[in-house]
Amino acid sequence: MGNKKVLRFEGKEADVSWDGRLCIHMEECWRDKSDLFELGRRPFGQPDLVSVDHILEVAQRCPSGAIVFLPHGDVQSETADLENTVRVAPDGPLYFTGELDIDGAEDDMGGVVFRAALCRCGLSKNKPFCDGSHSEGGFKDTGAVGQTGQQNNDNGGLLTVTAAKDGPLLINGNFTIHSGAGRATWSGTKAALCRCGQSKNKPFCDGSHREAGFTSDD
Numbered sequence: 569m570g571n572k573k574v575l576r577f578e579g580k581e582a583d584v585s586w587d588g589r590l591c592i593h594m595e596e597c598w599r600d601k602s603d604l605f606e607l608g609r610r611p612f613g614q615p616d617l618v619s620v621d622h623i624l625e626v627a628q629r630c631p632s633g634a635i636v637f638l639p640h641g642d643v644q645s646e647t648a649d650l651e652n653t654v655r656v657a658p659d660g661p662l663y664f665t666g667e668l669d670i671d672g673a674e675d676d677m678g679g680v681v682f683r684a685a686l687c688r689c690g691l692s693k694n695k696p697f698c699d700g701s702h703s704e705g706g707f708k709d710t711g712a713v714g715q716t717g718q719q720n721n722d723n724g725g726l727l728t729v730t731a732a733k734d735g736p737l738l739i740n741g742n743f744t745i746h747s748g749a750g751r752a753t754w755s756g757t758k759a760a761l762c763r764c765g766q767s768k769n770k771p772f773c774d775g776s777h778r779e780a781g782f783t784s785d786d
Contacts, residue, residue, distance in 0.1 A: 573587065574588070574676065575613070577611055577615055578615070579614075579615030580616055581616075582638060587633070590677065590685075592632050592685055592700045594632070596631070602617070620643055624637045632685040633678075633679025636678045646682060648667035648682055649682070650723075651744065652665070652743035653746055654743055656712075656746065656770070658711040659711075662687075662688050664683065664729065665682065666682075668680060668681050669681070671696065672696050684697065687699070687763055688763050690766070693786075695763070696737065709765075713745055713751075714769075717754040720755045720757065723743060723744050727740070735782075736760040736762055737761040738758075760773040762774070762777075763777075764776060764780055
């Protein structure tokens with residue numbers, strides 16, 4: 569029996585799925601000016617009404633990995649971006665793109681191998697993933713990044729994200745951090761990124777999770 573929080577819409581050349589465990593309602597799919605998704609329609613996802621290329625494009629717009637492109641037969645599958653990036657969203661999560669291996673991801677979360685929104689406010693009930701709690705909780709941070717790192721020229725390959733128990737996100741692999749203003753600011757191969765919301769050196773961990781009593785199980 570399938571996961572009831574994952575809806576799969578079947579098409580002739582490709583299916584598309586929506587994962588309610590990951591959706592943070594950025595509305596990239598609803599605001600798409602096509603007939604792929606339509607509120608109030610049953611089923612609300614109809615992949616045969618658009619081209620296969622457009623299904624893939626909409627999936628790639630979804631920053632949380634909630635929308636997944638599922639091609640049939642010889643249709644080309646999605647591939648990871650050549651560059652691993654982390655964008656620090658103002659007052660919001662860390663948006664990861666690239667070739668991702670995320671600790672805590674379920675086996676059927678197909679989208680998070682390419683894109684993911686990870687909590688950095690400490691309030692999500694779905695850690696390490698964002699669930700939108702930053703808005704209700706009043707989390708504030710501009711997304712500025714004040715460090716430059718190693719400035720790697722190679723930003724591809726597998727990027728592993730490990731959620732330390734009651735601590736930060738431990739990132740290993742080539743990647744670049746983009747500030748909330750969109751500027752590529754830091755690049756390197758290792759970093760500990762704050763996920764308690766308390767660091768004075770965001771997006772990096774400064775150990776504040778210990779004093780704050782942050783628990784990753786909340």
